[in-house]
Amino acid sequence: MEWDAETDILVVGGGGGLVAALAARESGAHVALVEKHDRLGGNTALSSGSVPGAGSRFQRAAGVEDSPDRMVFDVMRQTNGTAPQHLVRALAQESGPLVEWMVDSLDVPLAFVPDLKKVGHSVPRTHGPGGRQGATVVAALEQKAQDNGILVSPGNPVRRLLQDTSGGIAGAVIENAGAEHRIGARKIILACNGFGANKEMLRKYIPEIAEAPYFGHRGNMGEGIAWGLELGARLRDMGAYQGHASVSHPQGALMTWSAIERGGFLVNLDGQRFVDESLGYSGCTTAVRSQREHIAFVIFDQRIHHYLEPKAQDYRDIVAHGGARQGADMEALGAARGLDGRSLADTLACYNSAAGGAATDGDTDLFGRKDFGGAPLCPPFILVKVTAGLFHTQGGLDVDANAQPLRNDGSAIENLYAVGGAAVGVSGADGNKGYCSANGLLAALGLGRIAGRHAGRML
Secondary structure (H helix, E strand, O other), X not given: OOOOEEEEEEEEOOOOHHHHHHHHHOOOOOEEEEEOOOOOOHHHHHOOOOEEOOOOHHHXXXXXXXXXXXXXXXXXXXXXXXXXXXXXXXXXXXXXXXXXXXXXXXXXXXXXXXXXXXXXXXXOOEEEEOEOOHHHHHHHHHHHHHHOOOEEEEOOOEEEEEEOOOOOEEEEEEEEOOEEEEEEEEEEEEOOOOXXXXXXXXXXXXXXXXXXXXXXXXXXXXXXXXXXXXXXXXXXXXXXXXXEEEEEOOOOOEOOOHHHHOOOEEEOOXXXXXXXXXXXXXXXXXXXXXXXXXXXXXXXXXXXXXXXXXXXXXXXXXXXXXXXXXXXXXXXXXXXXXXOHHHHHHHHHHHHHHHHHHOOOOOOOOOOOOOOXXXXXXXXXXXXXXXXXXXXXXXXXXXXXXXXXXXXXXXXXXXEEEOHHHEOOOOXXXXXXXXXXXXXXXXXXXXXXXXXXXXXXXX
């Protein structure tokens, strides 16, 4: 074939794909990265930037005992054994070294968060940037990519992949300024996320969430999955997704689930609880969606407020825009927000009683919650109005432990890799219920490092 340009490794997608590009560059390969939008980031920039790292040195320094085996057990338990175990194990083994590499070699400002066990994890293993904003991670990765001589080209969408005579990948057609260019590549890594912005695909694969608000990146149209299908790749767990049950309304900023984990709870417009909040922010999505007007309120107290305010920029934004209402009297506070104040006060009393009794018999809550964080709650109380929606899809191309897409016969498509939302995640086959906190970003960054490293070695 004739090419307008050639490179060793072409990465498609400028969010988590930056990690894939940097891992490939370490092998000495010539690496180019293209992004269809004018700015890098994608869902990675919209995330909290948090990454689980099982057995990292930062955990050990904080006295937390963890291991990849423990993480595998946690993920398989959360997904009822339906997650692809070879990927779960590969990512669990990669997670600790990934965090250390990002800090030591890529200058990404991640720090261990020792005081929270996030959803699905049996011990604290989250590492995140100050302010809990993924844009901080993307900025550091972009700078490091530039420092390492990676050609980064935003505003250059891939239109299709090109095959060689044996059926393997040979290059891609890229559009620039309205003209198409053929780029030859010995390896291509698809890091272009899933199909959260594609209503047609959502209605086909995840009808239960298709009409919900979408809070992910608008460019996630599922092209990588479509290209894989054209090449004969098989799909896996296409009904899986990560939802979020607490997006502030109408502000649209993420109301961190740490408020729940520290002892808060959810009520509906009638001032009543309706779910076991320990299912997590993804697991509670459909419960919030089923409430009147798709609306709920996060209830917590000033102790939790003081914990969140210095740590979470999104929460500070909610406060600054008047989304967090405070009051010493729960009945009056609820009435001021349009709730049944008496019902809300009764709900608080029942919740506090359950939280207080949990320390003795552990089975006091009507909804089955057993971990109440720092509850019972004490005045003054805070209410934040929220809704629920889709953040990203978790199904995609079935890949092996090296991130290579598989055909129906189990053979890998030569020279092609898929990571993040383009590949199947580790949330299993049960919709939104199998998602463990931060495993979406782990699938993007961890599988990205695995793919980049393998692609570089196989040149």
